[in-house]
Amino acid sequence: MNADRRSERADVEDVARLLPAPAERDLPPDRHLHHKDLLMQRIDHDQQTTAARPVTEPPARRLTRPAVLLPAAALALSGALVATLVTGGDSGRSAPAPTAGSVQARNATVLLDRIAAASLATDATPVRDDQFVYVRSVGRGNEGTFEGPVKIGAPYERESWMAQDPEPVIQAGAMRTTGKGAPLPGQLLPIEAGVVDGAPEGSGGIPAGIDRPTYAWLASLPTDPGALRTLLYAQTRTVEGETKDAAVFDKIGDLLLDTVMPPANAAAFYKVAATIPGVIQVPDAVDAAGRHGAGITLEDTGFATRDEWIFDKESLALLGARQYINKSWQPGDPVSTLYGTTAIMERAVVDKSGEVPAKAAG
Template sequence: MKTPEHQDLAELLPAPAERDLPPHRHRHHKERLLHAIDADRRSPAFVRRLARPAFAVPLAATAVAGALVVTTLTGGHDGSRPPAERVPLADAGPQRASVLLDRIAAVALKSGTKPVRDDQYVYVRSVATETVHIKPVEAGGLKQREDWFSQESRPSNDVGVFREDGKFVTIHGADNHPAGIDRPTYQWLASLPTDPDALYQRLRKETRPIKGVDFDQTVFDTIGTLLWSGVMPPRTEAALYKAAAKIPGVVTMRDAADADGRHGVAIAREDRQLGQRTEWVFDKKSLTYLGQRTYLTRTDEWGKAGTLVRATAILERAVVDRARQIP
């Protein structure tokens, strides 16, 4: 028998049949939402009837732009298990992130990314951990996925196509869904201010809060998703890194690993309300973006500190001329 709380949760989550949100992003936000709801219930201000949050989840995928440009990122992926079920917490210690973010921004300025046409698609081949248990959290094996994301800048319900387990699935957005923070096309990203202060304020204005989640963390996650999934001019990308440095609590970690087991440095932030730290992982030499991971930072009913919640890795990315085209 469903409790009122189960009913509230069912109403909060999108209907799975609509496919308006890629499954890996839906799982990520479901995990964070469940944790937020549980934390909210333990507070004196718990309100049984929770407001429906708007999941501001960009749907395009990262690429080095061009008519047909392919980047392959090698690693130790064997498709079976995540790189580690526990994340060591004995890092030498977090440091202020502004210096590393300035270095990453300088690399982004030299990337030479070219404009992407509205009629093109961004192709991404990635891996991510599957969640096999939510409470206590347990990240299972890795699953490969391919995405083709439409770059149509006009209002459209053509979001793209993904392939998982050998099956193609069309991703449908809302009718005439405009380009924006929920659907960040190249043209929309190119329209953002390149002054870091102005960009930071713009993102804070357009990021929608999730009940029970630290808003600064939500802004951090929004920027992280844009960096993971957005094809943008070099100046815009550089500005995003510098805007991230303005978020309170953002630090540098000297060692981190993506879902493919590749180690690098990380830009990280801890959501102390949820007891989770999210890290953007970059190659130590080239400062190339590799992926993300999230893990628990305290021991509670959700699991032991250091337990991996989720990890992702980009293995290949390209700009192609049509959906389902393989680079």
């Protein structure tokens, strides 16, 4: 048995060495938000050392990954406004944290296999390099302070247009938010892709790849689950305290929620998700639009959070996602507190940034 495992590990390492190494570059904007979050927690913790009661450091409170890269203008905003840019939450109700076990894990594997099969039966029109992937979503996010409890903000709608150009770009697309809880409502804001770390200023941006997924790049990925799993574990980066399994689970969720890809590739992602240790099924989950479905979730033990994908129980279409803090934030807080939720309402392909599908159809 040990010899078999050593052989399997050697095979995986051999495949990983054949993969192109991801370019060295700055962390994506969502990871910068994570580090800012941890810094603010440390400052708050140090300032409380003179309190009458002993201070215990709360669990790391990670901001959820945005569904798209954040625009530079939004990154300049602080505190609660930054929090509203995360994928949002429904009513703020807490839910019991599911426990990993043989039944839940077995059910998750069965459900993900069914979802993969359903994905293969769908249609996807290829996207040209000069087009944009349009995604319209509804969300609510945490507006609570760093030292206080979770506070779910007002709902807002977000539209995003992601460029499909395979060449390095500085501007990856654009987005617009509307609604009571929207940051900078109604403005078409650029989504900054960033630049490769160490590159001279003005020399280029981020090419198509795992940090800027395009239809063509997704279509180029292996559809064999084992090969795709190796690639994802090799190219998905983690931040301090984050488990590799959780980072890969979150990356798969980002790719499935916010892109258009060939059915075979989508099916392969779901099959990889089924192999991640700790993935379990949630019998009932609700997205930001109030739609009930079946959930697939994984706890990130490093951050005491868990992300949850929500699927229609009949069509098995991906509806949206939720994010939870999986430990008490302050004394008296419930375990597993909802702090963000999103619902995908529409996906389409358009010819230019800012174009709405209905208008494009004439």
